[in-house]
Amino acid sequence: MKLYRVIEFIILFFxxxxxxxxxxxxxxxxxxxxxxxxxxxxxxxxxxxxDTLILEPIALGYNSVIPKYAKTAISNHVSWxxxxxxxxxxxxQNKWENAAISSLHFSINALTFxxxxxxxxxxxxxxxxxxQTLSGFGVPQGPYIVLPITGGKTSRxxxxxxxxxxxxxxxxxxKNEQITNVFSFQPVLSSIxxxxxxxxxxxxxKYNSLDAYVRARSAYYQNRFGNMQENNDVPSExxxxxxxxxxxx
Amino acid sequence: xxxxxxxxxxxxxxxxxxxxxxPSNLLASKTENATTLVNTLLxxxxxxxxxTDNEEKKQxxxxxxxxxxxDMDVIAKVSxxxxxxxxxxxxxxxxxxxxxxxxxxxxxxxxxxxxxxxFEFEASIPKGEKMVMVSGNLxxxxxxxxxxxxKWRISFLNxxxxxxxxxxxxxxSMLVTQKEENIAIIRKNGGVFSALINEMENKLTK
Numbered sequence: 001m002k003l004y005r006v007i008e009f010i011i012l013f014f015x016x017x018x019x020x021x022x023x024x025x026x027x028x029x030x031x032x033x034x035x036x037x038x039x040x041x042x043x044x045x046x047x048x049x050x051d052t053l054i055l056e057p058i059a060l061g062y063n064s065v066i067p068k069y070a071k072t073a074i075s076n077h078v079s080w081x082x083x084x085x086x087x088x089x090x091x092x093q094n095k096w097e098n099a100a101i102s103s104l105h106f107s108i109n110a111l112t113f114x115x116x117x118x119x120x121x122x123x124x125x126x127x128x129x130x131x132q133t134l135s136g137f138g139v140p141q142g143p144y145i146v147l148p149i150t151g152g153k154t155s156r157x158x159x160x161x162x163x164x165x166x167x168x169x170x171x172x173x174x175k176n177e178q179i180t181n182v183f184s185f186q187p188v189l190s191s192i193x194x195x196x197x198x199x200x201x202x203x204x205x206k207y208n209s210l211d212a213y214v215r216a217r218s219a220y221y222q223n224r225f226g227n228m229q230e231n232n233d234v235p236s237e238x239x240x241x242x243x244x245x246x247x248x249x
Numbered sequence: 250x251x252x253x254x255x256x257x258x259x260x261x262x263x264x265x266x267x268x269x270x271x272p273s274n275l276l277a278s279k280t281e282n283a284t285t286l287v288n289t290l291l292x293x294x295x296x297x298x299x300x301t302d303n304e305e306k307k308q309x310x311x312x313x314x315x316x317x318x319x320d321m322d323v324i325a326k327v328s329x330x331x332x333x334x335x336x337x338x339x340x341x342x343x344x345x346x347x348x349x350x351x352x353x354x355x356x357x358x359x360x361x362x363x364x365x366x367x368f369e370f371e372a373s374i375p376k377g378e379k380m381v382m383v384s385g386n387l388x389x390x391x392x393x394x395x396x397x398x399x400k401w402r403i404s405f406l407n408x409x410x411x412x413x414x415x416x417x418x419x420x421x422s423m424l425v426t427q428k429e430e431n432i433a434i435i436r437k438n439g440g441v442f443s444a445l446i447n448e449m450e451n452k453l454t455k
Contacts (some may be wrong), residue, residue, distance in 0.1 A: 030433035200359060201418075208355050210448050211430045218429040219421045226420025238415060238422035241327055242380060242402065 030214060033144050033154075033221070040146040044213045047151060048206065051195075056203070059195040073115040075197065078190045080106065080114025082127060085164050089128040093136045101125045131160035132228055144217060152220050279411075280373035283381035283403040286411050290318045291368050298364045304357065312353035320404050320412035321349050327414070328427045329445070332435050336442040344442075347449040348427075354453065363389055368399075379405045380414075387418075 029037045062071070083106035090099035102125035108118050134156050135141070142155030150161065165187075195202065209215040225236060235243070293314055301307045315321070325345040326333050336344065369386040376382050383401040402415040415424040431445055438444030 030436050031429070200361075204355070204359055208358065209430060210445075210452055211433050214430045214433040215426055218426040222421045222425060223419060236420070236422070237425045238402070238417060239376075241422075241425060241428070242376075242414070 031144075031217065033141075034217060035143050036145060040144065040152065041213050043146040043148055044152065044216070046148060047146070048212070050149065051202075051206070055191065055195045058192055059199050062192055062196040063199055071193070071196070074189065074193050076109075076117050077114040078186075078193050079127075080109050081186065081190075082129075082164075083109075083125060085130070086125050086128045089130055089133045090125075092133045093128065095126075095128065098126055098128065127227070129157075129160060130163040131157035134160055135228065144221075152217055154224070157224070279381050279405055280375060280383075282411050283383050283401070284370060284373045286318065286403060286413070287383050287401050288368065288370075290314065290413070291366070294360070295364065295366065298360060308354055308357045311357050312350060315349055315353050315356070318413055319349075319352070320406070320414050321345055323404060323406070323412075323414050324348065324424060328424055328431055329435075329442070330428055330432050332432065332440070332442055332445075335440070340442050340446060344446055344449070347446065347453065350453060351449060365390060369396075376402070381405065381411075 029035060031037070034040060066074075083102045087099045087102040087106065090096070090102060101123060105119050105122070105125055106114075109116065111118065131154070139156055141157070144152060145155050145158055146152040147158060150158075153161070205212050205215050205219065222237060294311075297307060297310045297314070301310060322345065325341065325348055328348065329336065329344065333341070367388045369388055370383075371385040373381060373383045381403045383403060385399060387397045387399045389395055389397070398419050400417040401413055402417075403411050404414045405411050415422055417423070434445050434448050435442060
């Protein structure tokens with residue numbers, strides 16, 4: 001059984017197990033978008049322990065041992081691998097310029113397996129995923145759910161991740177065993193690179209917050225909102241916060 | 250008589266031109282003042298990072314900086330949402346002190362040994378009459394992420410003394426995040442405001 005199949009199985013098993021254990025106590029729910037808060041908190045605690053035991057020390061080592069050019073190459077490769085996904089989803093959202101840019105960048109950078117950005121300085125492709133496409137189709141975002149290993153997302157975004165995984169360029173080469181092995185390793189590499197790049201930010205959530213779970217959820221929603229181009233003209237949570245600011249009260 | 254009429258026309262048009270240009274001038278000065286405020290603050294932060302070795306002294310200097318450049322009254326009020334109204338005057342004052350200290354300590358701890366960051370200015374845009382948003386990138390060489398998109402919300406509640414009321418990193422508002430955390434803690438404790446104060450005191454003593 002391939003590594004990614006094992007990971008998929010573990011995620012599914014834990015999601016079903018922990019969701020079945022959930023008892024929804026309305027008094028304990030702190031946000032209307034998060035009706036499964038109790039079980040979500042359990043999975044978050046599990047993910048946090050995994051992070052502390054495995055990912056955080058690896059990311060710390062990665063940041064101190066790997067030279068900057070190698071880290072840049074790995075980050076470039078991870079971004080490059082998401083370009084087919086961006087191209088397809090841009091097309092589905094009628095963003096043809098972005099679809100063309102991402103296709104072009106993917107083809108050119110394929111010469112270096114995505115490790116070097118040969119089109120540096122050119123207009124960058126804006127990352128688009130299937131969750132954004134579903135949003136464009138009017139699919140509601142659904143409740144917030146925390147999945148083992150992959151973390152917290154809206155259920156629409158979590159569902160879309162399966163589609164995003166299938167669209168990984170390596171999946172085209174399924175018959176080539178070596179490339180399939182690279183494909184299996186890629187989510188691991190991507191996770192390490194992401195954790196290392198966001199090392200201080202994640203640690204700030206883990207160690208400096210009053211309620212790490214709520215801070216992580218809030219950061220996810222705000223970041224996700226900001227990354228959706230169609231929200232450019234919609235006021236953000238922060239905008240709404242100051243809209244009716246009563247100075248005197 | 251004819252000369253007087255010409256003079257009258259000239260005077261009136263000058264007056265109207267002056268009036269018409271007034272609001273845009275005021276807005277321009279607000280956006281400039283907001284940018285200056287951000288740059289001055291960052292210079293001071295850089296100086297603290299460069300010249301202060303002692304951790305406690307650093308925290309004290311950051312506390313002073315936050316009290317000077319941030320509108321802690323607005324931040325305290327907004328960060329507790331509807332629960333600000335149920336808090337007693339003592340609780341409000343105590344919470345304002347705690348949140349100021351918490352921000353200072355977290356800033357000192359998060360900045361660590363970073364000394365040479367720069368602010369790459371992008372835009373300074375008015376948001377209504379009493380707020381300006383200054384946006385740009387924080388450039389931090391030798392870090393895992395060398396550039397972070399940052400936005401500063403500057404309040405002009407007092408026209409003479411602009412103050413910072415929120416900072417956004419990569420679309421994540423510090424104030425919104427703090428508000429959601431605070432509200433969650435108060436709700437989990439049956440709507441009791443003092444529970445938040447206890448939680449913050451515990452955090453600060455750790």
